[in-house]
Amino acid sequence: MTVMGGVNQLERDLIRMRQREGIGLAKKEGKYRGRVKKYPSKHEGINYAVELYRERNMTVKKICKITNVSRSALYRKLAERK
Numbered sequence: 001m002t003v004m005g006g007v008n009q010l011e012r013d014l015i016r017m018r019q020r021e022g023i024g025l026a027k028k029e030g031k032y033r034g035r036v037k038k039y040p041s042k043h044e045g046i047n048y049a050v051e052l053y054r055e056r057n058m059t060v061k062k063i064c065k066i067t068n069v070s071r072s073a074l075y076r077k078l079a080e081r082k
Contacts, residue, residue, distance in 0.1 A: 039077065045069050046077055053078060 026032035039046040049067040052058055053074065064071050 039069065039073050046073065049074050050077055050081065 023032055045067040046069050049063050049069045052063045052067070053060065058066075060071055060074065063069075064074060
């Protein structure tokens with residue numbers, strides 16, 4: 001059993017190595033961009049949500065409902081902008 005486990009581990013390592021090489025090649029060619037941000041810095045909803053939060057007239061829950069922005073995204077943006 002340990003021999004089969006070792007062979008399996010070696011095969012997985014080879015697959016990961018080939019994957020990393022492929023990703024590196026794709027990045028050089030400009031084909032690999034990664035995940036697209038849901039709320040870029042120019043997103044109107046997140047900017048309005050931050051503005052409402054700074055005015056301190058509404059709860060976070062209400063702000064998120066109005067702007068259709070998740071609570072965690074709002075807190076993340078607030079932490080970035082401090």
